Amino acid sequence: MKKEKLFIFLVFTLTTIAPLVFAKDVVHVVASTPDLAALAQAVGGDLVKVESLIKGTQDPHNIEVLPSYMVKLRNADVFLIIGMDLDQWAFPLRDGSRNARLLTVDCSKTINRLHVPTSKIDASYGDIHIYGNPHYWLDPQNGRIILETILDALAQVSPENAPVFQQNVRAYSQKLEEKMKEWQAAMAPYREHRIIFYHDSWPYFQQRFGLEIVDFIEPKPGIVPSPSHTARLLEEVGQQQIKVIAMEPFYDKRVPDLISRQTGAHVVVVAPSVGSVKGVDDYIQLFDYNVKSL
Numbered sequence: 705m706k707k708e709k710l711f712i713f714l715v716f717t718l719t720t721i722a723p724l725v726f727a728k729d730v731v732h733v734v735a736s737t738p739d740l741a742a743l744a745q746a747v748g749g750d751l752v753k754v755e756s757l758i759k760g761t762q763d764p765h766n767i768e769v770l771p772s773y774m775v776k777l778r779n780a781d782v783f784l785i786i787g788m789d790l791d792q793w794a795f796p797l798r799d800g801s802r803n804a805r806l807l808t809v810d811c812s813k814t815i816n817r818l819h820v821p822t823s824k825i826d827a828s829y830g831d832i833h834i835y836g837n838p839h840y841w842l843d844p845q846n847g848r849i850i851l852e853t854i855l856d857a858l859a860q861v862s863p864e865n866a867p868v869f870q871q872n873v874r875a876y877s878q879k880l881e882e883k884m885k886e887w888q889a890a891m892a893p894y895r896e897h898r899i900i901f902y903h904d905s906w907p908y909f910q911q912r913f914g915l916e917i918v919d920f921i922e923p924k925p926g927i928v929p930s931p932s933h934t935a936r937l938l939e940e941v942g943q944q945q946i947k948v949i950a951m952e953p954f955y956d957k958r959v960p961d962l963i964s965r966q967t968g969a970h971v972v973v974v975a976p977s978v979g980s981v982k983g984v985d986d987y988i989q990l991f992d993y994n995v996k997s998l
């Protein structure tokens with residue numbers, strides 16, 4: 705009887721007190737997108753608790769922020785953002801969270817940016833990204849740069865665990881390098897393939913893996929296709945014998961489907977983010993899926 709009581713006491717003590725003791729060492733990371741969250745998880749392993757504000761199935765350009773996002777930030781140590789204006793909805797959340805110790809990290813800061821406008825931009829350019837194209841995580845080589853940025857942030861917040869974070873980054877970066885050879889070999893036959901994308905999200909992917917991006921379903925970023933633009937695309941697909949129209953799962957399929965019906969081109973759903981399609985649950989699977997689909 706006595707033994708039993710002691711056992712119950714021990715179980716109670718370990719299950720209630722132990723998490724409190726260990727929780728102190730865990731760095732709480734909030735990322736604006738699931739791609740940054742996946743990379744933060746790779747850096748931090750079980751020394752971090754990582755949450756993404758949005759899901760991969762959401763269009764990161766158009767986010768209706770929820771009060772729960774601010775609550776997540778209130779208790780976070782590190783906030784990872786894409787930057788370059790893609791997730792500008794994150795700034796009011798950060799300010800509203802009133803978390804003075806929150807370290808906000810713009811993961812674009814060390815990225816070699818593509819499509820940075822050289823002339824003055826006005827509304828006639830559509831919903832253009834004024835700091836350049838922000839879809840940089842779609843090149844795995846940039847993924848390796850993001851890992852280093854996250855490493856710096858985590859080491860700053862939790863210096864005692866820096867050696868573990870460094871080791872995790874080395875291991876994941878090496879894995880990405882190995883996979884890169886496999887992905888580039890798989891994409892090699894398609895380097896010159898002409899393709900139409902829905903939105904201009906793929907210049908970093910294209911730079912790494914090839915493909916000839918001929919046009920976009922959107923006449924300008926963020927603008928829905930007009931009948932005259934659709935007619936022009938139909939002509940272009942026929943004339944240039946374009947076989948593939950690739951689109952993110954959250955865009956309207958009607959225009960791609962219409963072009964497909966009239967020309968025989970295939971509509972391919974690509975994964976712009978971790979969690980955007982079934983089976984893409986981490987950063988490596990993101991490229992496995994896209995390389996296979998395109």
Ligand SMILES: [Zn+2]
Pocket residue numbers: 765833838839903904905925
């Ligand atoms: Zn965009």
